[in-house]
Each structure stands twice: as structure tokens, then as C-alpha cells.
Amino acid sequence: MTENTTPEGTQSIAPFIVQATDTTPSVSFIPDKLFFNISGNATSFQTAEIFFNAGKWIIQYDKQLDLLQRENKIQALNLVFEFNLVEANNACLEALKILISRIELTNSRDVHIQIKWHYNSSNEKIKSFLQQYIDGYRIFFETINEKGVPSFFIHPTDISPKIFFDTPNSVFRISGTSRPEHPRAFYNQIEKWIECNGKQWMMGHPFDIKMRYYNTSSKKCLTDLLFLINKIYRDEKQGLVNWYYDFEDNEEVEIIKEEFEPILQNLHFNYIPRKGKEFTL
Numbered sequence: 001m002t003e004n005t006t007p008e009g010t011q012s013i014a015p016f017i018v019q020a021t022d023t024t025p026s027v028s029f030i031p032d033k034l035f036f037n038i039s040g041n042a043t044s045f046q047t048a049e050i051f052f053n054a055g056k057w058i059i060q061y062d063k064q065l066d067l068l069q070r071e072n073k074i075q076a077l078n079l080v081f082e083f084n085l086v087e088a089n090n091a092c093l094e095a096l097k098i099l100i101s102r103i104e105l106t107n108s109r110d111v112h113i114q115i116k117w118h119y120n121s122s123n124e125k126i127k128s129f130l131q132q133y134i135d136g137y138r139i140f141f142e143t144i145n146e147k148g149v150p151s152f153f154i155h156p157t158d159i160s161p162k163i164f165f166d167t168p169n170s171v172f173r174i175s176g177t178s179r180p181e182h183p184r185a186f187y188n189q190i191e192k193w194i195e196c197n198g199k200q201w202m203m204g205h206p207f208d209i210k211m212r213y214y215n216t217s218s219k220k221c222l223t224d225l226l227f228l229i230n231k232i233y234r235d236e237k238q239g240l241v242n243w244y245y246d247f248e249d250n251e252e253v254e255i256i257k258e259e260f261e262p263i264l265q266n267l268h269f270n271y272i273p274r275k276g277k278e279f280t281l
Contacts, residue, residue: 012064017030020040024040024042025038025085038082038085041086042093042096048091051099052095052099055098065111084118089125112140115142117142117144118143140153152193160180173209174209174210174211175212176210176211177214183215183220183221184221187222206240207241208244209241211244226267230264234266238266241269243269243272246274247273
């Protein structure tokens with residue numbers, strides 16, 4: 001098993017590479033190096049065809065990964081698709097939505113997909129696209145603006161929570177329900193983001209927890225996340241955790257006070273009641 005290259009002794013499909021023009025982006029899907037990148041301008045009708053062919057390539061790559069999994073030649077694989085589009089028109093963005101949906105289908109228990117999107121805040125079209133659509137993809141989605149400020153988003157499901165780390169607006173929130181079949185695989189990517197970015201971007205801002213429900217295995221993962229945030233404030237002033245709870249369930253607060261507070265001494269817990277179904281993700 002490897003997280004950096006295709007396992008030895010397996011036949012890899014050929015890379016999918018398209019050179020950029022003034023109106024079409026470059027595409028570099030190189031599976032042996034686990035390198036997946038789309039960069040440049042997407043302003044001509046040819047771009048839609050490029051994205052269509054890239055989607056066909058993804059289907060073949062997905063089949064190869066499925067074969068490797070069934071042969072037990074890989075146990076876990078993290079794939080990062082990077083996008084750096086300077087300009088894009090509406091038609092190309094619509095085509096790109098289809099490609100991302102195809103990439104999303106590759107996500108599985110053993111293949112974890114992350115989209116890393118670099119953008120310029122002054123580009124209203126791409127900024128609007130990100131604001132409208134990233135919440136609909138059930139994969140890890142990180143956006144990075146021209147100043148290098150990273151944000152991180154995961155769409156909620158019936159069994160996994162919403163992750164909303166909107167760094168430019170200083171909002172860091174986990175909310176919803178957490179009972180995924182493989183919670184460690186889900187939470188590992190969040191931990192990695194906090195390890196890489198937490199001290200620089202999260203310090204001094206509250207961490208909001210708005211959980212409807214979390215099972216025992218998710219509780220352990222939540223504890224690990226809070227431990228990472230707790231480490232950020234080592235030898236610094238205390239951090240703040242806003243924990244939203246059902247105002248009719250005082251037992252929830254007592255459990256948190258008993259099980260979380262004593263082991264997270266660098267964090268101050270602020271308990272905020274919510275009523276019944278009044279719950280905002």
C-alpha cells in the first residue's frame with residue numbers, strides 16, 4: 001500500500017495530458033505520480049470536449065482502482081485534484097461540474113478524493129461558482145485564494161457531518177450527524193488540514209460544534225480533533241469552543257464537561273442552547 005505512487009507490479013493506464021492554449025486549460029492526470037491538475041483558461045467551446053474526455057479517463061482509472069482493491073493491492077489511497085482556472089465561462093463551468101461529479105464517484109472507502117481549488121477573489125464568476133456548488137459535492141473541498149488563505153468544506157450526508165472551515169471569514173464549524181462506517185478515514189483528512197493550517201489560521205477564532213448526534217467511534221475522532229486544536233494554544237491564551245446543545249438535554253452538557261473539559265485544558269467551552277429543530281448547519 002502506498003499513498004504516493006501506484007502499487008508496484010500493477011499495470012497503470014496511460015496519463016491523460018492536454019496542453020494549454022489561450023482559451024483552453026492544461027490537463028495533467030498522471031496516475032503513477034498521483035498528480036492530477038487542471039490549470040489555465042476555460043473560455044472556448046473546445047474546453048467542454050476536453051472535460052468530457054477527462055471524465056472518460058476518470059471512468060477507466062476508477063475501474064483500475066476497483067480492480068486493485070478487489071485484488072487487495074491497495075488499502076487506502078488519497079487523491080488530490082488541483083484546479084487553478086484563471087478565467088472560465090458559464091458553459092465551461094457547467095462542463096466542469098460534470099467532470100467533478102465523475103471524480104466524486106471515485107470516492108470510496110479505500111479511495112479518498114480531495115479537490116484543491118486555487119482562485120482569485122477578484123474573479124466574481126469563479127468565486128460565485130465555488131460559493132454555489134462546492135457544498136453539493138460529498139468530497140473534501142479546499143479552496144485557496146490569491147493570498148494563500150485555505151478554506152475547507154465537506155458536504156453533510158445522513159451519516160457524516162458538514163465541515164465548514166471558511167478561513168477568510170474566520171468561521172470554523174463542524175455540524176450535523178456523525179456515524180460513518182469508517183470514521184477514521186473521514187476524520188483523517190480534517191486532522192491533516194488542522195495540522196497544516198490550524199496554528200496559522202484557526203488561532204484566535206472560535207471553533208463551533210453543532211452536532212445533532214455522534215456515535216461512540218465518532219466521539220473518539222471528535223476528541224482527537226479537539227486535541228489538535230488544544231495543541232495550537234499550548235503556551236498561548238486559551239482557545240474557545242462554542243458547543244451548541246439541545247436546551248432540553250442538560251445531560252449532554254454534563255457529559256461534555258466531564259469527558260472533554262478535563263483533558264483539554266487550553267480550551268474554554270462556551271455552551272449555547274438550541275431549541276428543538278432550530279439547528280443551522
